[in-house]
Amino acid sequence: MLSILLTLQSTVPNTGTSWNWAGTPVIIGSCLLALAIAGWTIRYPHVGPKMPLPFPGLFNHPSVGTFLASMSFGHIIGVAAVLGLTNIGVL
Template sequence: MISSILFAVQSTVPNTYTSWGLSEFLYITGACLLCLLIIPRVVWYPHVGPKMPLPFPSVFNNPSVATFLAAMAAGHILGVGAVLGLTNLGIL
């Protein structure tokens, strides 16, 4: 049996989901590119293993596949955090 208090609480909780569109895509893409520019320069061994065939190897520090995957993972974490934070603030 559901208490009526739960219905009162549920109606006061704001709707925090977002509909993913072009602006959210751009925020996550920008975060991924930023991480791809920074992370290969701060990883201890960015060139160990097979190289990632990127279009501008000197700009991205010619990272290995593992470094590229780490940069993309960090970029998605930062991008999704930024999108959710900006959505909660009402900016997006």
């Protein structure tokens, strides 16, 4: 089975784009924006252990769950933004 997969891999052309650093600031910005908004919009952002973040007033002292949820949502929004900006030729 492994030899069949290796043979198939060598015959399939590489049509994907390679990874670069161009989209990194977009994803970082979307994660920080999601973190700043999540502390004020999540119903119970302080349930559980607190995340030791700088600027606690800006981020409203989020819990670990709030931090993980906002980082996940920020990555989803950031990847969508990077794909959209790449598709229109900005990145």
